[in-house]
Amino acid sequence: MKLEELKTPAFLIDLPRLKANVQMMKDRARNQSVSLRPHVKTHKTAEIARMQTAEEFPGITVSTLAEARFYQESGFEDITYAFPITVNKLDEAAELTTKVKIFNILLDQPQTFSAVEAYGREHGITFNVFLKVDCGYHRAGVDPSKRESVQLARNLADSDFIQFKGILTHAGHSYHCHNPIEVIEIAEQERDVMVQFARSLREDGVDCQTLSIGSTPTAVHAPGWQGIDEIRPGNYVFFDKFQADIGSCQTKDVAARVLTTVVAHYPDHNQILIDAGALALSKDLGADHLDNEIAYGGVSGHPNLKLFSISQEHGLITSNDPLDFQKFPVGSLLQVFPNHSCLTAALFPEYHVVENNRVIDRWVPMRGW
Amino acid sequence: MKLEELKTPAFLIDLPRLKANVQMMKDRARNQSVSLRPHVKTHKTAEIARMQTAEEFPGITVSTLAEARFYQESGFEDITYAFPITVNKLDEAAELTTKVKIFNILLDQPQTFSAVEAYGREHGITFNVFLKVDCGYHRAGVDPSKRESVQLARNLADSDFIQFKGILTHAGHSYHCHNPIEVIEIAEQERDVMVQFARSLREDGVDCQTLSIGSTPTAVHAPGWQGIDEIRPGNYVFFDKFQADIGSCQTKDVAARVLTTVVAHYPDHNQILIDAGALALSKDLGADHLDNEIAYGGVSGHPNLKLFSISQEHGLITSNDPLDFQKFPVGSLLQVFPNHSCLTAALFPEYHVVENNRVIDRWVPMRGW
Numbered sequence: 001m002k003l004e005e006l007k008t009p010a011f012l013i014d015l016p017r018l019k020a021n022v023q024m025m026k027d028r029a030r031n032q033s034v035s036l037r038p039h040v041k042t043h044k045t046a047e048i049a050r051m052q053t054a055e056e057f058p059g060i061t062v063s064t065l066a067e068a069r070f071y072q073e074s075g076f077e078d079i080t081y082a083f084p085i086t087v088n089k090l091d092e093a094a095e096l097t098t099k100v101k102i103f104n105i106l107l108d109q110p111q112t113f114s115a116v117e118a119y120g121r122e123h124g125i126t127f128n129v130f131l132k133v134d135c136g137y138h139r140a141g142v143d144p145s146k147r148e149s150v151q152l153a154r155n156l157a158d159s160d161f162i163q164f165k166g167i168l169t170h171a172g173h174s175y176h177c178h179n180p181i182e183v184i185e186i187a188e189q190e191r192d193v194m195v196q197f198a199r200s201l202r203e204d205g206v207d208c209q210t211l212s213i214g215s216t217p218t219a220v221h222a223p224g225w226q227g228i229d230e231i232r233p234g235n236y237v238f239f240d241k242f243q244a245d246i247g248s249c250q251t252k253d254v255a256a257r258v259l260t261t262v263v264a265h266y267p268d269h270n271q272i273l274i275d276a277g278a279l280a281l282s283k284d285l286g287a288d289h290l291d292n293e294i295a296y297g298g299v300s301g302h303p304n305l306k307l308f309s310i311s312q313e314h315g316l317i318t319s320n321d322p323l324d325f326q327k328f329p330v331g332s333l334l335q336v337f338p339n340h341s342c343l344t345a346a347l348f349p350e351y352h353v354v355e356n357n358r359v360i361d362r363w364v365p366m367r368g369w
Numbered sequence: 370m371k372l373e374e375l376k377t378p379a380f381l382i383d384l385p386r387l388k389a390n391v392q393m394m395k396d397r398a399r400n401q402s403v404s405l406r407p408h409v410k411t412h413k414t415a416e417i418a419r420m421q422t423a424e425e426f427p428g429i430t431v432s433t434l435a436e437a438r439f440y441q442e443s444g445f446e447d448i449t450y451a452f453p454i455t456v457n458k459l460d461e462a463a464e465l466t467t468k469v470k471i472f473n474i475l476l477d478q479p480q481t482f483s484a485v486e487a488y489g490r491e492h493g494i495t496f497n498v499f500l501k502v503d504c505g506y507h508r509a510g511v512d513p514s515k516r517e518s519v520q521l522a523r524n525l526a527d528s529d530f531i532q533f534k535g536i537l538t539h540a541g542h543s544y545h546c547h548n549p550i551e552v553i554e555i556a557e558q559e560r561d562v563m564v565q566f567a568r569s570l571r572e573d574g575v576d577c578q579t580l581s582i583g584s585t586p587t588a589v590h591a592p593g594w595q596g597i598d599e600i601r602p603g604n605y606v607f608f609d610k611f612q613a614d615i616g617s618c619q620t621k622d623v624a625a626r627v628l629t630t631v632v633a634h635y636p637d638h639n640q641i642l643i644d645a646g647a648l649a650l651s652k653d654l655g656a657d658h659l660d661n662e663i664a665y666g667g668v669s670g671h672p673n674l675k676l677f678s679i680s681q682e683h684g685l686i687t688s689n690d691p692l693d694f695q696k697f698p699v700g701s702l703l704q705v706f707p708n709h710s711c712l713t714a715a716l717f718p719e720y721h722v723v724e725n726n727r728v729i730d731r732w733v734p735m736r737g738w
Contacts, residue, residue: 007434007738008457041681063682065376083644083682086630087700088377109633111699138638139683172680261455264478269507275452279715283652311541312410312711313432313452314508330480331456342681346648347715349737368718369376 001359003259003333009280010259011348012335013363015355017255018237022051025219025236029056032225037061037080037212039234042342044365045351046074048237059102061232065092068103070366077101080212082168082232084108084132084140087115094125104165106130108142113155113162120161129156130168130212135193136186137172144197150204157206166210166229167201169194174217176289180247187222190215195227220248238341241298245287256345257300257335259352260315265325272317272328276336277310279347286339297344300335307336370728372628372702378649379628380717381704382732384724386624387606391420394588394605398425401594406430406449406581408603411711413734414720415443417606428471430601434461437472439735446470449581451537451601453477453501453509456484463494473534475499477511482524482531489530498525499537499581504562505555506541513566519573526575535579535598536570538563543586545658549616556591559584564596589617607710610667614656625714626669626704628721629684634694641686641697645705646679648716655708666713669704676705 003012029036038052041063049060049071059078062068068079069092077100085093085105096103105127107113116127131153134141142149156164171190177183190213198208213225214232216239225231238256239249260276281296288294299305299317309316315336317323328334338344345351345365353361372381398405407421410432418429418440428447431437437448438461446469454462454474465472474496476482485496500522503510511518525533540559546552559582567577582594583601585608594600607625608618629645650665657663668674668686678685684705686692697703707713714720714734722730 004457007461009738084632084642086632086644088373088630092376109699112633115700138635138640139678139680139685140633140635140642143637261457263453263455264481264509266507266509268512271507273453273509275455278651278653278712282647283654283712284647285652309508311508316508330478331484343647343652369378 003354003357003359006259006352006359008259008261008333009276011345011351012257012259012354013238013351014255014257015353015360017253018048019051021237021239021253021255025233026056028219029231034225034228035059035230037230037232038237039063039082039214039232040071041067042234042237043345044070044367045363046071047363049074049076052237057230059230061234064369065089065096066369067366068096068100072096072100080104080106080130082106082170085112085116087112090116090119093127094119094123097125097127102128104128104130106132106168108132108140110152113152117159117161120159126161126163128163128165130165130210131156133167133169133194133197135169135171135190137170139172141169144193144200150200150206153201153206154204164209166208166212167194167197168212170232171213171215171218174215175242175246177217177246178290180221183217183221183246183248184223187218190218191222191225191228198227216243217246217248235342238345240341241337241339242286245290245292251298251337254337256341257337258297258344260334260336262328262330262332262334265330267325270318270323272323272325274315274317274334275313276315277313279312280344281310281315281336281338282340282343282347283310284340284343297336297338300337302334372723372726372728375628375721375728377628377630377702378645380714380720381626381628381723382607382720383624383626384722384729386622387417388420390606390608390622390624394602395425397588398600403594403597404428404599406599406601407606408432408451408583408601409440410436411603411606412714413439413736414732415440416732418443418445421606426599428599430603433738434458434465435738436735437465437469441465441469449473449475449499451475451539454481454485456481459485459488462496463488463492466494466496471497473497473499475501475537477501477509479521482521486528486530489528495530495532497532497534499534499579500525502536502538502563502566504538504540504559506539508541510538513562513569519569519575522570522575523573533578535577535581536563536566537581539601540582540584540587543584544611544615546586546615547659549590552586552590552615552617553592556587559587560591560594560597567596585612586615586617604711607714609710610706610708611655614659614661620667620706623706625710626706627666627713629703629705631697631699631701631703634699636694639687639692641692641694643684643686643703644682645684646682648681649713650679650684650705650707651709651712651716652679653709653712666705666707669706671703
């Protein structure tokens with residue numbers, strides 16, 4: 001099928017670029033002797049998760065219990081649900097614990113530990129649990145410098161209804177960086193905080209089986225992972241404008257595109273209307289901490305075009321210079337690479353897989369919670 | 370079913386508030402003798418569209434051709450596809466023209482007119498076409514002050530393969546207002562531009578059957594619609610934080626909520642983690658032209674709480690004062706009213722209908738393009 005035969009807007013995956021990105025991260029993990037447990041929330045498909053794990057470590061990371069169920073049904077046997085568990089999700093987590101060969105959950109609250117242990121005792125089930133650690137992002141996790149964090153790890157290790165799997169962090173503050181030099185600093189902090197905390201635990205007699213870290217920027221740039229067991233990047237399969245802007249990749253590496261139609265020309269306002277709006281792109285502002293102008297994505301092959309405004313189904317493009325409208329005929333196609341591919345992909349009920357400008361496959365992601 | 374039995378995050382619709390909002394707009398339309406052709410893109414369900422049209426004008430407005438197909442299959446017989454048509458969508462539009470009793474499309478480009486006419490001639494089909502007019506929003510539409518806009522209307526009216534239905538506009542710049550006084554000015558502009566343009570057309574011998582306008586802010590506040598035939602507001606069924614912030618409604622009128630669980634307490638950072646992130650709320654910044662602090666939604670019943678940060682599945686709440694964590698136990702529920710209910714609703718595969726704190730129904734919206 002030709003691109004021209006697709007309904008727009010459509011989500012395109014450039015297969016050669018996807019494969020190259022998948023291989024790049026496999027190579028980095030293998031060269032540094034860490035396990036790669038990719039976060040599949042970026043795409044939520046069985047197809048890409050199989051590519052990411054093929055002939056390597058079989059584990060994956062998910063962001064919702066619905067993803068965990070989907071991947072269990074798709075044959076995955078080692079799944080970490082990397083969002084802190086709550087009591088109202090324990091029934092589902094227990095079912096997954098019995099169905100999946102290895103199903104890991106995580107927590108960082110003493111009262112959640114008590115609830116998980118009580119649930120395990122009542123239902124005769126042993127949960128695999130990571131302790132979530134805050135390595136500086138300050139979104140979630142225990143403070144590794146605090147005595148009570150060591151105590152919570154000890155409680156996990158001592159429980160009869162919990163298998164303490166180790167410690168896990170996410171250096172999400174790498175997304176606040178301006179360039180790879182800053183990312184490397186965060187990557188070293190991410191590693192050092194975890195290695196140091198594991199040492200504190202071991203000195204206290206708490207064995208720490210697995211040290212798990214990972215964000216795409218730090219996974220791309222980390223100079224080394226001594227002492228670390230596994231990494232959990234996700235976005236790298238597609239990358240996006242954000243990652244290109246902070247230096248995690250080059251624009252040419254972005255494997256995700258939104259195909260859109262030029263709908264109208266408005267020369268008086270130096271504007272072009274396209275049929276990709278907020279429901280096709282998401283309203284993620286991208287790397288708005290950089291000094292860039294606001295844009296809701298980049299237009300492939302046309303760096304001078306600015307996608308400056310989106311509403312539900314409308315997108316408006318302008319330029320600092322007078323637009324050459326003849327280059328963009330009404331009815332012709334453009335490709336937008338998204339600011340944040342995870343959020344953009346999540347808006348589409350299907351992905352079109354493209355190689356040599358032909359649509360060669362169609363992958364259906366899972367949705368919901 | 371109790372709210373506590375729902376998986377979180379979940380999309381809730383407060384049924385009494387929804388009914389009140391639906392009735393409010395019906396009353397406004399009836400009192401002003403205009404037809405209400407609601408824009409159903411806000412919810413994309415058959416259930417709410419039936420409520421909106423029951424015992425009134427049967428017409429609806431849609432934002433995608435997939436919506437048009439869904440509503441045709443759901444028994445709706447008068448549908449306006451309110452996004453400018455392009456050549457690659459004419460096959461679908463033609464099929465809908467044959468299947469739906471009244472199916473209207475719109476355009477604003479001379480070359481699109483030529484393409485529609487050529488398609489009609491080739492396939493022996495007559496399209497119902499509105500001319501899209503720019504009343505000051507500058508997103509789409511012809512400039513009504515220009516001679517070539519009158520000429521385009523004349524071409525539409527003269528075509529043998531087009532039934533010229535009239536002129537249509539959307540005063541989206543009402544969303545840039547700060548208060549109802551400013552919205553009333555936009556509403557008068559929206560009406561006056563259209564009435565004046567229709568007069569120009571009639572003076573030129575072009576009969577203008579229907580004058581169609583509408584945005585939720587102007588539909589709520591317009592002092593009168595003399596000369597106007599139909600209004601097309603959509604968001605009013607749910608309203609949201611944006612509409613409350615600019616004065617289209619009060620916070621108590623917002624019928625849409627995202628149910629979320631308190632996941633963790635971080636007293637050192639004065640933060641609460643919830644399980645509603647960007648995939649449950651959208652990254653719409655709401656009325657960020659007002660002097661409000663950035664927030665990704667309001668927390669129902671707790672105006673002091675600030676939802677200041679969201680990532681894919683995480684939401685972080687803080688407050689200007691030290692949080693009273695005991696009021697928000699880990700595992701307890703909160704309800705967030707969204708910044709932009711259209712974009713938030715679009716993220717959920719199902720809606721839970723709530724009355725007296727009980728879930729009494731489940732509605733499934735359509736998705737995709």
